[in-house]
Each structure stands twice: as C-alpha cells, then as structure tokens.
Amino acid sequence: MLLMKWVKQLSAECNLPEWMRGALRELMLYELVRSYFNQPFNRYGWVILSERDGKQIDYYSEESIKLGYACSLVAKLILISENQPYYTEHDDYLAVAMLDLVASQPMSVFEEWLTFAEGRLRVVLELRLTKFIEEAKKAKGEQAHFYRRRMEERQNALAEEIEIADDYDSDDEVLEDEDLDFASDTEDAAVTPDDVDDTVAQEQLEVAPDAVKDVIAEDPAEAAQAEVSVAAQEPAEAAQAEVSVVAQEHIDAATTSTFL
Structure with missing residues (x-):
C-alpha cells in the first residue's frame, strides 16, 4: 500500500502537531520517510496519482517526479508559513492544487525551487499554491471530495488491517496456547x-x-x-x-x- 503501513506506524510515534490532519498529515509523514531514506522525491505523489490512475500509474513519469518534488516543497512551505490555519482549513483541496501546480511548471522550475532558502521559497510558492487552492474550491469541489473520500477509505482500511495483524501477532495469545499445550503434555506424562x-x-x-x-x-x-x-x-x-x-x-x- 505504498508504504502506508510504515507511515501509519510512524504517525503514532513522530508527534506531529495536532493541526496537521488528513492529507496534510500524510504529506508530512511521507516527507519524513523521504528524508530518512534519502529518496529522490516524496512518494506521496504516488498515492495521489494511484487514486487518479489506478493500476495505470507511471511511477517515474515526469508528472510523477514533479508531483513528488511539489510534495516536498509544500511540506517545507507549511512548516515555515505564518498561515498554517489556512492549509488546515483547506486540506481537502491540497491534492488538486498540487496537481494543478505541477501542470503549470516545467521540471527545471521545481528543481530550482528545491534549492531555495526558506524566505525565497515562501515568496515564489505560497502565492501560487493558495491561488490553485482557491480555484479548486470554486471549480473542482467534486474532484477534491473524491480525493478526500479516497483518503478516508485508505486510512480506515489500513487501520482495520493493522488491528487484525496486531490481534494475530499477539504474544499473550501465543503464550497462552503454548502454556495450555505444555500443561496438557505434562499432565499426560506426570507420575x-x-x-x-x-x-x-x-x-x-x-x-x-x-x-x-x-x-x-x-x-x-x-x-x-x-x-x-x-x-x-x-x-x-x-x-x-x-x-x-x-x-x-x-x-x-x-x-x-x-x-x-
């Protein structure tokens, strides 16, 4: 599930701020994974494209790589932005806005933005990102709601899968069964x-x-x-x-x- 199990465990241990929820939280978690494993781009772009394209996704297309760069840039921007409540409020439109941002710029621009210091990055990126968010609110609400539903379904399915795995791997149950078998064997062989x-x-x-x-x-x-x-x-x-x-x-x- 595109590293979702690992990200789910990381979500419980990394102590991200409470205001980071939904797609914004997933985006930040994937950026932590990218940084830790020194990946070339943020794999959360794969999550967005897999919801849109399904099995036809091209993991290393130019769009996929640019979207991965955009995810890293947005993660950095939100951490330094003075307008964090705005991004929390418009979390549902984040995926659509990043897709539009990717479509509007060539690869060379994203590669250049990745080298910018924090102050300069805010100047060139924040206005563009908020512009695409506002456009998505007006004209792409259905598409934004689609990504929202898919995110909720993905997280619910993952939570159930992890819960089942935890129940199956419970040490207490294994020890209890082993103890019962040992007691039975001992009782049969006892003098x-x-x-x-x-x-x-x-x-x-x-x-x-x-x-x-x-x-x-x-x-x-x-x-x-x-x-x-x-x-x-x-x-x-x-x-x-x-x-x-x-x-x-x-x-x-x-x-x-x-x-x-």
Missing part, C-alpha cells in the same frame, strides 16, 4: 506421588542387601534401621578378618623359627 514412592521403593529393594529385603516389605522404618546395621557390621567383620590373618601369620612364623 503421581504414590507411583513415585512405589518406584523408589522398588529400586531400593533391588539394590538392598538380603538382610534388608525381608524387612522392607514389612516396615520402611525398620528397613532403614536394618540397612544401617548391616552397613556398620560389614566394616567390623572386615577388620576382624584382617586381624585374624595377621595373627595367624605371626603364629606360623614363630612356629617355624622354633623348629629351626
């Missing part, structure tokens, strides 16, 4: 506390000494005590066996020495 206790008990039974196994089936507390007792007995028995072996070796050595 109840009773199952956990039985599983742990079975594992302990498989690795427990024989002296403990019989007790586990009767009382877990007694099983734990029995396991401790077995663990304590095993080192003592090992130590006793080692002492017996050492003593036996001394006895054998003494006996051998006696006989010798």
Whole structure:
C-alpha cells in the first residue's frame, strides 16, 4: 500500500502537531520517510496519482517526479508559513492544487525551487499554491471530495488491517496456547506421588542387601534401621578378618623359627 503501513506506524510515534490532519498529515509523514531514506522525491505523489490512475500509474513519469518534488516543497512551505490555519482549513483541496501546480511548471522550475532558502521559497510558492487552492474550491469541489473520500477509505482500511495483524501477532495469545499445550503434555506424562514412592521403593529393594529385603516389605522404618546395621557390621567383620590373618601369620612364623 505504498508504504502506508510504515507511515501509519510512524504517525503514532513522530508527534506531529495536532493541526496537521488528513492529507496534510500524510504529506508530512511521507516527507519524513523521504528524508530518512534519502529518496529522490516524496512518494506521496504516488498515492495521489494511484487514486487518479489506478493500476495505470507511471511511477517515474515526469508528472510523477514533479508531483513528488511539489510534495516536498509544500511540506517545507507549511512548516515555515505564518498561515498554517489556512492549509488546515483547506486540506481537502491540497491534492488538486498540487496537481494543478505541477501542470503549470516545467521540471527545471521545481528543481530550482528545491534549492531555495526558506524566505525565497515562501515568496515564489505560497502565492501560487493558495491561488490553485482557491480555484479548486470554486471549480473542482467534486474532484477534491473524491480525493478526500479516497483518503478516508485508505486510512480506515489500513487501520482495520493493522488491528487484525496486531490481534494475530499477539504474544499473550501465543503464550497462552503454548502454556495450555505444555500443561496438557505434562499432565499426560506426570507420575503421581504414590507411583513415585512405589518406584523408589522398588529400586531400593533391588539394590538392598538380603538382610534388608525381608524387612522392607514389612516396615520402611525398620528397613532403614536394618540397612544401617548391616552397613556398620560389614566394616567390623572386615577388620576382624584382617586381624585374624595377621595373627595367624605371626603364629606360623614363630612356629617355624622354633623348629629351626
């Protein structure tokens, strides 16, 4: 939509004055885009011509480029003009007036105007622009209303499209769905506390000494005590066996020495 989505987002963030509305606001937003991206001319001219010509628009015709230059010049003029309320009041006629302005001057004139300082630009442009606005009020009201209706339809359609996109891309909804799926999967795979206790008990039974196994089936507390007792007995028995072996070796050595 000729950068309208980007311009719509920019409109909410750039803090243009409240008196800039309708076509005037769109014109200024496209001039900001032109300046930021260093475009050769203001693309709002494409918006105006696309409403008039539809799919037959020639984006790089001389008229299109001159209209883009005119949009940049008018945007600059309105910012420095002392008659800003006038342009707000006659916003509906701005597109028609710029088309007439473009038709009245050759390309070289617009290229020259783009180099003018603010004071000189006001002198050469403001009288011409207001003249075409007044002529449009008298003789081209229907054409001006056409552009007004098309602008309103364009902005309403864009607002609805952005609202639908925001609803579709909502992070909250995505997270909610993911949480529900995760909870469902977790619930299906979950093990109840009773199952956990039985599983742990079975594992302990498989690795427990024989002296403990019989007790586990009767009382877990007694099983734990029995396991401790077995663990304590095993080192003592090992130590006793080692002492017996050492003593036996001394006895054998003494006996051998006696006989010798």
